[in-house]
Amino acid sequence: MKEIKHILILTPGFPRDENDSVCIPPLQDFLLHFRSRFRNVEFTVVAFQYPFDKSLYKWNDISVFSLKGRNLKRDKIFVWDGALTIAKYLAEKKKLDVVHSLWFGECAFIGNRIASKFNVKHICTLMGQDVSAKNFYLRLLNKNKMTVIALSHNQKVLFNKLTNYEVDTEIFWGVPSQEYNYDAHRDIDLLGVGSLIPLKNFGLMIKIVAQLKNHFPELKCKLIGSGSESERLLKLCSKMKIERHFEFLGNQSRENVFGYMRRSRILLHPSLFEGSAMVFAEALANGMNIVSFNVGYARETHKWKIANDENDMLDRVRDLLSSNLNHQPVNLFPIESTVEDYAKIYGVIN
Numbered sequence: 001m002k003e004i005k006h007i008l009i010l011t012p013g014f015p016r017d018e019n020d021s022v023c024i025p026p027l028q029d030f031l032l033h034f035r036s037r038f039r040n041v042e043f044t045v046v047a048f049q050y051p052f053d054k055s056l057y058k059w060n061d062i063s064v065f066s067l068k069g070r071n072l073k074r075d076k077i078f079v080w081d082g083a084l085t086i087a088k089y090l091a092e093k094k095k096l097d098v099v100h101s102l103w104f105g106e107c108a109f110i111g112n113r114i115a116s117k118f119n120v121k122h123i124c125t126l127m128g129q130d131v132s133a134k135n136f137y138l139r140l141l142n143k144n145k146m147t148v149i150a151l152s153h154n155q156k157v158l159f160n161k162l163t164n165y166e167v168d169t170e171i172f173w174g175v176p177s178q179e180y181n182y183d184a185h186r187d188i189d190l191l192g193v194g195s196l197i198p199l200k201n202f203g204l205m206i207k208i209v210a211q212l213k214n215h216f217p218e219l220k221c222k223l224i225g226s227g228s229e230s231e232r233l234l235k236l237c238s239k240m241k242i243e244r245h246f247e248f249l250g251n252q253s254r255e256n257v258f259g260y261m262r263r264s265r266i267l268l269h270p271s272l273f274e275g276s277a278m279v280f281a282e283a284l285a286n287g288m289n290i291v292s293f294n295v296g297y298a299r300e301t302h303k304w305k306i307a308n309d310e311n312d313m314l315d316r317v318r319d320l321l322s323s324n325l326n327h328q329p330v331n332l333f334p335i336e337s338t339v340e341d342y343a344k345i346y347g348v349i350n
Helices: 025-037 074-094 106-118 155-163 202-212 230-239 254-261 278-285 310-321 337-345
Strands: 004-011 044-051 054-057 063-069 098-102 123-124 145-149 188-191 221-224 248-250 266-271 289-292 305-306
Touching: 004 074, 004 106, 025 044, 025 337, 044 074, 063 074, 074 098, 074 106, 074 278, 098 106, 098 188, 123 305, 123 337, 145 155, 188 202, 188 254, 202 221, 202 230, 202 310, 221 254, 230 248, 230 305, 254 266, 254 278, 266 310, 278 289, 289 310
Parallel strands: 004 044, 004 098, 044 063, 098 123, 123 145, 188 221, 188 266, 221 248, 266 289, 289 305
Antiparallel strands: 054 063
């Protein structure tokens, strides 16, 4: 087998610098740990849409080409041409062994083009809302020309339902183990983390808090995130008269998110759909308990309760709030396992 030395990552976005912790955190963790484990493997990253300037820069000694797509349709053809030009340059330098695209969209489309033109392996990782009936790329792209990786069983089942194709394997995005005092006092009862968009369904969290406040008069809840639903959720919070119990924190750095998780008892995640939801793994690694619907890689455990409907979610939250909860961290998806699994897919190890 040819020794794999160089992997081209195609992604819609990438951190603009090493302090940009909120741009695709699982990819950041993965690249840093992969490079630490396999020092002979080199990555080049092509970011199609973000950062919003066209540049070549280094991120933790990894070369990143930003193509400044800015999510503008009129610039799409120039972005695609730029990615193909970079792949050609790497191939001519004999530095193109695998192309790995994120999201089953334009990056996968260009990944197939590169793989066919330069006779290299193409791997595509499904990321979330790309597995949707609205995504025409699911019908457009030749799935036999790529290795398709799902992040969860639920995502795998949905991909098969929409395409009649099976994914090649499931690999969860792993999280690094967290070091902290998990016996420390937790002063936040419920924490929500995510984009404030209709799909995340945080209005349900507010309604649940409104129903719980009389049973738990000292209830403290916080919500991290921003989005199109921000104003509506603020008004709903006021209408439900729960301002004393509920605080909107806006966007936070990843370090701050973990800090809030270590102060919180329960992650309440009412989202209606997730490809995987890294927030689950991060919450467990930071000692939290979880209540969610059966989305992403949800799994019922003593620390994770899966609700069937809105009333069931209310009941499960109430039960946990009344319990003496265990806040010992659980890492269901160690980053080391993710790295090893991708190393096998890349061909770095057998």
